[in-house]
Amino acid sequence: MPILTVLIVLPALGAALVAIVPRRLARPTALAASLATLGVAVAVWARFDPASAEPFPLHEGPWPWIPDLGVAWALGLDGVGLVFVLLTAVVVPAALAARSAPGRAPAALLLLSESAVLGCFTALDLFLFYAFFEAMLLPVLVVLAGFGGAGRIRAAVRLLLYTLAGSLPLLAAAVATWVHHRAAAGAPSALLADLLSTPVPAAWAPWLFAAFALAFAVKSAVVPLHGWLPDAYAEAPVGAVVVLSALLAKAGIYGFLRWALPLFPEAAVRAGPVLLALGSLGVLYGGLLAWVQRDLRRVVAWASVSHLGLCVVGLGAGTREALAGSAWQAAVHGLYTGALFLLVGVLEARTGRRGVDDFGGLAATAPRFAFLLGLAVLAAIAVPGLAGFPGEFLLVAGTWRVAPAAAVAAVLGAVLGAAYLLRVVERVCFGRPGADAPADLAPGEALPVAVLGLLLVGLGVFAGPFLDRVTPATDRVAAALEAARAGEGP
Amino acid sequence: MSSIGLLPVLLVSLVLFTLGVVGVLVRRNLLVVFMCLELMLNAVNLAFVGFARARVDMDGQVAALFVMAVAAAEVAVGLALLILLFRTRRTTHLDDLRLLGG
Amino acid sequence: MEVALFALFSAAALAAGVVVVTRTNPFSAAMALVACLFFLAADFVLLQAPFVAALQILVYAGAILILFLFVIMLLNLRGDEGLSLPRLAPRQAVGLVLSVVMGSASVAFASLQVSGPFPEAGPLFGSADAIGTTLLDGRFLLALEAVSVLLTTALVGAVVLGRKDL
């Protein structure tokens, strides 16, 4: 059975089902579909053979899609893809569980987005990847535009245009890569393996890499290309924000690891300092801005910028540790950011407020909430023992060797992280509870966050098995970069 | 023993065509503009006939006939439009056509 | 002889053309256009296209120009353009001169490729017979039919536009 195809199709089917079942069954149906997808994802995990020597231990296709272009439905999974797939499968049910937007449309749309996200993380054909990469945003965009806050339209338009400003150059570069491959190999194909077999000429590579990088940088909100992020995160319904921040933003990091770095290693090596600089900038910039926000969502939004900057630093460093750290950090960031947005969403749903100073003393009135918030925050600031730590340490350790200044920026970002996130916990959970303090999490609200929290603890303690599946894939990328670096020397 | 040669014919045709173009560009009376368009078409016909003569090939002359037919069709519709314009706007002056733009 | 005649008729046709372009009174312009067409018909004859010349006079001078005159009279248009030659903004004037010079010079330059006198043509060249033979040999049949459709369309169009009701 083509399990990866099933994985991708299942949520879309779920979405179709949600659209036609009676209204009151819509949410349960959506949840069931997403949980079924989670089940398939777990089966994928079980089938994944970490000892396999193949680059993609699980793969399907290629089955022709646009034969004229040699574009095919080709899917494959290596360790990096695997963790992102699992992340997706876990986060979407949580996002659906958040009672953020009424009606069936948001649920169906989020499921559609899940399909595309899973496709994006498994596609091995460049055009297929691109299609998923773009398509995953659209449903979220509709949720944002249709069900968001007062500034939703502006936020949605901005998000779309920013994304396109990145992805259109990507498309152009993808086509150029394809054109080159056809010229070099004589047959059209956009399969990753085929494209790797015909490295593009050195004259083109920097431009093509830049185009790829632009798209991925926009998606991952690399400063200064993050302009879409604050408003989008502030205006979208919680479920959409969770999907946006926990999944879509990761596609950029994933794109670097899967496409940009392997296809253009020489250019990537040359662009390393730029990525390092931008990543460091993002870490500090995001951290500083998070520090002065008054809106809880915006704090988390800027924290996201900061933490994704960290991933970019790792990509720029390009060492084995740094790339593994990057992938890990990106995946785990999805878990804790998802949890944080879900928690903020509960506050919003209860009170309609979400200012940092709008609450207080929730540790007394809402201990479950406070506990989970504290846990997510601690994971976010990379307290060892929780899932955030291995990523951050690998990033710093792997970056130091290449660029100590960037490593220093990374740890400074962690310090800042403690400052602004603990400030949030302090303002929200500590102090004297107000008269209108919101009630504690209901079990239904607590469960998704608790699952994420459990994963944060579990991945922190048992990081090894997961990381061991990631490292073969990231090591392969690092080796390509290493070879490029070696080739550049003389 | 015709010694006119193609070049003079083409040059005359060119001047005529250019006259037509200039007329379309500078005139503001729609009716005169139509006439200038006719000048251009006649220049085309002269070229066709000239080329036909140079090649001793009847296709060019036939083409000239087609051009005349087309010119007739254009003029019929064009003048109908002009009348319609005059009926609705009381003008045939190009400078009065100001509803569209931007 | 022929050259002289051609030069004469052509010069006259061009002069009439200049009048068409410069005259403010549409009626005068129309008259000049008639003259121009007649002189061109003469040129056609010199170029051994008597049938075309005949149709030129019949169709153009006879039909098209009459239409123009009808319209002029129908709309009671006089020299009401309100300006002798229209005022052109400098930008437009530059563009005009530029395009005319560029285009004309280029075409003229290209025309210099042809040289020499016309080859001899048989007596039937340009005759109605020759026209008929050419029209019927297959290549032009569809176009001919198409022209009939074109005229039908124009007819329908003119009727639709000109109808009094509504």
Place this chain on the structure above:
Amino acid sequence: MDWTTLPPVAIPDLGPDLLRASPVLAVFVAALVVLLAGAAGRGRGARVATVLTAVGLALAGILAVPLLLSHGGPAFGGAARLDRYSGLVVLILVACTAGAAALSPSLLRAVDARIPEHDALLLLSLLGMGLLVVADDLLLAFVGLEIMTVAAWVLTALNRSEATGVEAAVRYFVLGAFSSAFLLYGVAFVYGAAGGTGYAEAAVAAASGGRIFGVGLAMVLVGFAFKVGAVPFHPWVPDVYQGAPAPASALFATGVKVAAFAALLRFTAAVLPAAGPRWGVALAVLAAASMLVGAAAAFVQRDLKRFLGWSAVSHTGFALVPLAGGGAGMHGTLVYLAAYAAASLGAFAVAASMAHDGREDPDMERLRGLGRRHPWLAAGFATCLLSLAGLPLTAGFPAKVYVLLAAWEGAGGWLAAVVVVAALAGAAYAVRPVALLFAEPGEGVPVEIGRAARGVLVVAVIVVLALGVMPGPFVDLCRLAVAELGG
């Protein structure tokens, strides 16, 4: 042949050719019948005309299918080619015309314009398009073009009480005749250089590379560039789209454009490879200018029809790119046009629904809040607009891919960069109405989308999505069809 004697006259047997050209003939017959029925039918004329039009179009579509399946070849003494390409394009044209025809009754009734004449003119215009597309000879192409154009002029002014319509028609007429003169002058020069007006003869002349031919080619290109609406030959496009009744504009945006492009494609495929690389560059420059100017101008429009007009200019630029590239990527133009036509028709379906109080009022602001009242319709309209912007899963995406491909293979990086910038600007303008759809409802008279328009919209969306999700078969068809061109 020196015409000392008359050659023997042998009128060829056109029977088989006419049989193969039956879709075009069907259109002609339908046009006449509609006209007569409309004249005779009095009160019920409109409905009868609509039915007859539908029948005629269906017939034409059905009759075009054998062409699509056949191998085809020259017909009518070499003046035309009835081949797969003709079949495919005629089918697309019939579909476009059907869309425009479906939109017309409700709008024309709203603005109190005559429907039978409108439908007849639509059909005549389609007939011209068909001739234009099958033509393998400049003269025939020109006559076809004129039929199409003359009908278009009249259609533009059909709503005679609308001053903008008449003004637009006058502009269309003056500029159209002006450019026709250029085209004809070009044909004359091509004839002078090639000794004939057939594309094949032109190709031979192109290879020998005389200046006379070059001048002719340049002017022919001017004529075609005018018809497809490429900058700087574009100024009529927004004015006419704005002034004409929406169904007519829909036809101009889809059918007329597709037909002009298809003819240009046939012509360039035959001629340009021999004429040297400079013409590809020239077309690429036109394409770049069109993409950018159209996008920038569309961004500031309020009138939906004018907006779509500028969008058409921009998309002309995109569709020109594969054409300019020549070679293997040329079918990209067809792919692009099909995608564009489908999405455009969907957008015009909405534009055609914006009449009220006996007038068209396509102010985009009136779309504000449509998404609240009719989420599905709004979503469909948004899908069409986003397809114009080239987002994946819509037809616009493979279309953009082909354009980029041709840009890389043809003019190179600079054109690809322009495509990217223009596509981004294109997204920016396409998003504006979409944003209005999902905004809070505003003042203004709300838009109500009638049943026919809904139908057109739904079909357009289905086509857009089908081409977006499974472009393979259609793309293959286009490639096969275009492969037959170029001698």
Place this chain on the structure above:
Amino acid sequence: MDSTLLWTLPGLPLAGALILFASGRRASRRFAAGVATGAALLALGVAAWTLAATLSGPGARIVADLGPWFAAGTVGARAVLAADPLTASMAVMVAGVGSLILAFSAGYMDDPEDRPGMARFFAAMDLFLASMLLLVLADDLLLLFVGWEGVGVCSWLLIGYWFREPANAAAGRKAFVVNRIGDAGLVLALALLLGALGPRATLRIPDLQAVLAADPGLLGGGAATVVGLLLLFAATGKSAQIPLYTWLPDAMAGPTPVSALIHAATMVTAGAWLLLRLHFVLALSPAVLGAVATVGAATALWAGLLALFPHDLKRVLAYSTISQLGLLFLGIGVGAATAAYFHLLTHAFFKALLFLAAGSVLHALHHEQDIRRMGGLARRMPWTGAAFLVGFLAIVGFPGFSGFFSKDAVLFAALAAEPTALGAAGFPLPVLLWAAGCLAALLTALYMSRLLLLVFLGRYRGDREPGESGPVLVAPLVVLAALALAGGVLDLPSWIGVEAGWLSSRVGPLLGDAVPAHHGAMEAAFALALALASLAVMAGAWRLWGTGGRGAAAIKALLPSTAAFLAARGRVDELYDAIAVRPARALASALAVRVEDAGVQRLAPGAAALLRAAGTWNGRVLQRGHLPDYALWIALGAGVLVLLAAVG
């Protein structure tokens, strides 16, 4: 013994913590305290057993390896604990003091208002113990880091335990954040180590030692100095040394047992512990040793000065802690690691004792912390007073008490150090360090005397009627008093007649210290002289703060501005605020307004405006609606195309 049993050391308190977290608000104080203390006591048992096992033979080492934790590239973290006499003895101390303090807490935390938070309190305490034990026993630096951060988290939770008071929560955050600043240094130090070691990279302490011993050049070119300084920086955060000490006085906002356990006896020693464990890295760079010693001496002196002024009982003790930890750093810096460790242990005993005694007082006074409202409590709380007196004598170094031996060992080592070994060739750094240390010791006598006099002697100035605390509170005091009194036996100096102290012989080698040479009479003379000087200082203090003394006024009169400066804590918080926090916040605000709002957020509108301008220009110039214009464009285009044809 099954070495995996070692994991029960952190495991038992962790289990206790989990049980308590799970029980939530339902847990009663008795249940919570029982679980927590029980877990701690069990851990103490295991620790003692482990210590005994490690002492069974020379070089005995118990390693409990659970396998890899995570690995990528050269980073390979292992979950491995190891016990040797050093770590095991530390574990015993932690578990022991921890048990005592937990037992004390059971009595101390009896405010009914705290009832819902009981589980949270004891769970955090247990979690703290687990983290601390992990930190102590970890054989892998990343695992150590888990404990290192874990104690920080628990400290945050516990300082802010009474979170309804915003100041408490703020103090907790401050502690955490300042600690994180130090942690950044540790992370960077580890990164540097990994990078410098290249393919032989390891973070397992013994392996690291072996690799560096085999090839010290791996950390050449200043790398050793950078690593050392980064480690020092990390240590100053955790151990509240200059420059990162400011959090500790604020941390007194937590419940007193927390202060005793975390901010006196255990967590704050973690920085020193790190330096002890990595003494072989420090040893590679004399400059680092000098820096450690200098930081220690400076901190000892500075904190001693600051301790003279606060009116808050616990704050005085906090500064005292900082000062004593400074001595510890001084010891490590001058190469007397064993002496420093000795002082670490004795300090744990007597400072925990002092804090618990203070806790007993505060409990009796219902959390009145101002010493101006105390006085004469020795008569009303005799047991507490006696315990405090023992602690007092130990900390001031009264001969025979534990502090006497440990402090002396450190100071004498400072005096005996070679300037070159401290990277200060030709500069009498050791003497200066010694002098500073001695001065700090004398200051200790002064401020501790002030406390003793103002709290326990003289006349009661409060308005409550305090009485002796119950046995639950007193019993731990007694045990700790015994330890404070007798702690010196752990490492008796040679001049007393023993061959070599227990620590020096069993732990010293593990710390890279040779068994110290016999200094004999010299050391004894110095020790006794210092003790005498301290006595003199105490006498002086009696005059200042004793019955009828006007100490504060006298000092203020003597050096008015200096006193005010010191009373204001040296304005260091203000200084940091001015040079770091406020500029950073100003930068952040400026970025938010100037760069983000006025820059980045305007990119998209700017691009749109550009497009709009282009479109408007088109409408105004190219497409202004003038038909002849349109024709002109067509003619121009045609002209250009024709030109293109003609020029070829």
